[in-house]
Every structure is written in structure tokens, then in C-alpha cells.
Amino acid sequence: GAGVSQSPRYKVAKRGQDVALRCDPISGHVSLFWYQQALGQGPEFLTYFQNEAQLDKSGLPSDRFFAERPEGSVSTLKIQRTQQEDSAVYLCASSLVQTDTQYFGPGTRLTVL
Amino acid sequence: RKEVEQDPGPFNVPEGATVAFNCTYSNSASQSFFWYRQDCRKEPKLLMSVYSSGNEDGRFTAQLNRASQYISLLIRDSKLSDSATYLCVALNQAGTALIFGKGTTLSVSS
Numbered sequence: 001g002a003g004v005s006q007s008p009r010y011k012v013a014k015r016g017q018d019v020a021l022r023c024d025p026i027s028g029h030v031s032l033f034w035y036q037q038a039l040g041q042g043p044e045f046l047t048y049f050q051n052e053a054q055l056d057k058s059g060l061p062s063d064r065f066f067a068e069r070p071e072g073s074v075s076t077l078k079i080q081r082t083q084q085e086d087s088a089v090y091l092c093a094s095s096l097v098q099t100d101t102q103y104f105g106p107g108t109r110l111t112v113l
Numbered sequence: 114r115k116e117v118e119q120d121p122g123p124f125n126v127p128e129g130a131t132v133a134f135n136c137t138y139s140n141s142a143s144q145s146f147f148w149y150r151q152d153c154r155k156e157p158k159l160l161m162s163v164y165s166s167g168n169e170d171g172r173f174t175a176q177l178n179r180a181s182q183y184i185s186l187l188i189r190d191s192k193l194s195d196s197a198t199y200l201c202v203a204l205n206q207a208g209t210a211l212i213f214g215k216g217t218t219l220s221v222s223s
Binding site: 041043091098099 | 117144145155156157158159200204205207208209210211212213214215216
């Protein structure tokens with residue numbers, strides 16, 4: 001069956017550009033999570049959605065980061081005015097319900113030059 | 114201090130060896146605990162959940178000690194295919210986020 005998919009898989013941006021990263025969760029999964037993984041580190045939580053409601057955005061590092069899931073399915077993570085420190089792999093995960101096993105997508109590798 | 118801490122390694126072991134990874138967590142309100150495996154340039158995948166009673170899945174055994182806030186993973190009879198990064202993970206109190214350790218790198222050689 002289809003797992004979590006993310007696009008693009010790779011993104012190179014010039015400093016100051018805006019980027020949008022897409023996540024397609026597993027069909028029927030209520031919960032959706034975004035994580036940021038810097039090189040040599042474990043993933044770090046960014047934000048959590050239950051259906052279309054963003055219930056936890058405590059991990060977003062600055063107001064340049066914005067996430068949405070308007071119809072409770074596909075989600076987009078937007079980063080405005082990208083900085084070099086934003087370079088990382090952005091992982092999306094979904095689960096059937098909040099505390100169920102989280103299944104991760106392949107990630108989007110963002111490089112900011 | 115990070116909420117979940119683990120020795121980054123690397124652990125270099127020969128095939129057939131037994132290797133143990135340890136992890137500590139600082140938030141006693143954490144709900145649940147897991148070990149995830151991450152191969153190079155791939156996404157993390159759930160290896161197993163961790164319970165106080167201990168649980169075993171083939172060559173893998175995980176244990177949780179809530180009193181000392183300590184989690185372990187034991188791999189017996191290591192295979193080349195076990196080479197990966199093993200991430201110690203706690204689910205936060207609210208159940209809204211996985212908190213990952215930095216990961217421990219294992220390299221199994223023939």
C-alpha cells in the first residue's frame with residue numbers, strides 16, 4: 001500500500017527565497033507531524049495536525065515557518081526568506097490516531113545556498 | 114541538556130557479536146518509548162516499542178526502567194544488515210510529538 005509521500009525530494013534555494021514542501025499522508029490517517037533533521041542529529045519536532053487543526057506548533061523555530069493542512073489530508077510546510085541554517089531534511093509523518101505508530105515519509109532535503 | 118540522550122558511537126562490531134545501546138530521558142511525564150532505525154539517507158522506521166516488562170523481537174530486546182529513566186536495546190548475533198543508526202525516542206506527555214535522541218551508529222563488519 002502507499003506510504004507517506006513527500007515532494008520535492010530535493011530542493012536547493014538561494015538565501016532569502018521562499019520554499020513550499022508537500023506531504024501526502026497515508027490515506028485515512030488523522031494525525032500528521034512535521035520534523036526537521038539536521039545533519040548528524042535526530043529529527044526534531046516542528047508541528048502537529050489533527051485533521052485540519054494545527055494543535056501543536058511549539059517546535060517551529062521562527063515565524064518564517066508556517067504549516068497548513070486545509071482539508072485534513074495533504075499538508076504544506078512553508079519557509080519564508082530561507083536562511084542557511086534552514087538547510088536540513090524535513091520529514092513528514094502520519095499516524096491513524098494521535099498516539100499510534102508514526103510512519104515517516106522519505107523527507108525533503110533542503111539546501112539553502 | 115537534551116530531553117533524550119544516547120551515546121552516538123560509532124559502535125563497530127563483528128558479525129555475530131552482541132551489542133547494547135543505552136539511552137536516558139529527562140522528562141518523567143513522557144508517555145511511551147520506542148527504538149527507531151534509520152539507514153543512511155532514509156527515513157526513520159519503527160524497530161520496536163519499549164515496555165517496562167521488557168519485550169523481545171527475534172534478536173532484539175528492549176527494556177525500559179522508569180525509576181531510573183533509562184532505556185536499552187540489545188542486539189544479539191549481529192548481522193551486516195543491522196548496520197544503521199538507532200534512534201531512542203520518547204513520546205511527549207501530550208502525545209503530540211516524538212522526541213528523538215541524536216542516534217547511535219552501529220557498523221557490523223564481516
